[in-house]
Amino acid sequence: MPVHDIGKSIMKATLKLVQKKHSWNKTWSWDYPMMTKTTSRLHLPVDAVDVVDALLIKSPL
Numbered sequence: 001m002p003v004h005d006i007g008k009s010i011m012k013a014t015l016k017l018v019q020k021k022h023s024w025n026k027t028w029s030w031d032y033p034m035m036t037k038t039t040s041r042l043h044l045p046v047d048a049v050d051v052v053d054a055l056l057i058k059s060p061l
Contacts, residue, residue: 008041008042011038011041011042012042012044015035015038015039015042015044015047018035019035019047019050032051032052035048035051036048036051036052039051
């Protein structure tokens with residue numbers, strides 16, 4: 001298995017974990033670009049849209 005495939009499988013597993021466990025109401029400004037860049041690199045456009053949708057939720061503050 002090429003090294004770049006191993007990196008992408010780890011990246012995808014990490015992305016799925018973050019999507020499941022991340023506290024979106026306690027995000028930092030770099031969370032959204034990092035998530036959308038990751039989904040783009042993994043060719044997951046639907047997940048990128050989900051990240052943008054999360055950005056548009058009303059903040060509890």
